[in-house]
Amino acid sequence: DTEVTQTPKHLVMGMTNKKSLKCEQHMGHRAMYWYKQKAKKPPELMFVYSYEKLSINESVPSRFSPECPNSSLLNLHLHALQPEDSALYLCASSHHSGSYEQYFGPGTRLTVT
Amino acid sequence: KQEVTQIPAALSVPEGENLVLNCSFTDSAIYNLQWFRQDPGKGLTSLLLIQSSQREQTSGRLNASLDKSSGRSTLYIAASQPGDSATYLCAVIPTGANSKLTFGKGITLSVRP
Numbered sequence: 001d002t003e004v005t006q007t008p009k010h011l012v013m014g015m016t017n018k019k020s021l022k023c024e025q026h027m028g029h030r031a032m033y034w035y036k037q038k039a040k041k042p043p044e045l046m047f048v049y050s051y052e053k054l055s056i057n058e059s060v061p062s063r064f065s066p067e068c069p070n071s072s073l074l075n076l077h078l079h080a081l082q083p084e085d086s087a088l089y090l091c092a093s094s095h096h097s098g099s100y101e102q103y104f105g106p107g108t109r110l111t112v113t
Numbered sequence: 114k115q116e117v118t119q120i121p122a123a124l125s126v127p128e129g130e131n132l133v134l135n136c137s138f139t140d141s142a143i144y145n146l147q148w149f150r151q152d153p154g155k156g157l158t159s160l161l162l163i164q165s166s167q168r169e170q171t172s173g174r175l176n177a178s179l180d181k182s183s184g185r186s187t188l189y190i191a192a193s194q195p196g197d198s199a200t201y202l203c204a205v206i207p208t209g210a211n212s213k214l215t216f217g218k219g220i221t222l223s224v225r226p
Contacts, residue, residue: 006156042202042216043157056213090156100206101147102214104157 004105023074023091031097035090050097119217136203145206
């Protein structure tokens with residue numbers, strides 16, 4: 001199984017809502033990533049988890065809260081988002097953090113109203 | 114700071130043409146270089162990964178080359194088809210434990226029937 005899955009595919013939320021994005025992989029990878037991608041731009045790294053511990057936070061606002069409950073699962077909790085947070089949120093995984101090939105999920109299209 | 118450039122930003126070719134997509138990077142201290150394909154609104158699909166010790170990788174009609182000394186990589190697509198229409202991104206993977214991929218802005222390819 002070489003697949004990274006993400007749910008939901010689409011999400012519309014108001015600025016006062018709390019929602020979560022989910023990412024799952026069953027490739028035995030020990031590093032997982034969250035990226036944000038705006039239209040016609042490359043993905044921007046948000047967070048990196050290595051062995052279920054947060055290793056990189058790219059100065060992301062606290063309204064985004066990542067969580068890695070186990071080695072296969074990565075969540076992104078969203079609260080009090082702004083319209084400019086509307087984007088495609090991509091999850092990725094790799095064998096370990098560092099110089100390893102990354103595998104991406106299909107993304108969650110988030111719209112904040 | 115690593116910078117990755119992909120020029121041109123968009124390319125339109127007739128079906129059947131062989132084409133080359135270019136990627137250049139400023140810091141040759143890379144571990145791997147990864148080529149991705151992205152369809153509109155979708156996630157990234159990994160096409161080819163070239164390790165720094167390799168010169169090229171092939172998969173079907175795709176061939177990617179890497180010249181670290183000159184800071185360049187090319188993705189060769191043979192006998193292009195309308196189904197190849199997508200955005201192609203290259204990303205460099207640094208040496209060491211730093212997990213940050215540095216992406217180019219991508220080349221949007223349109224293959225005309």
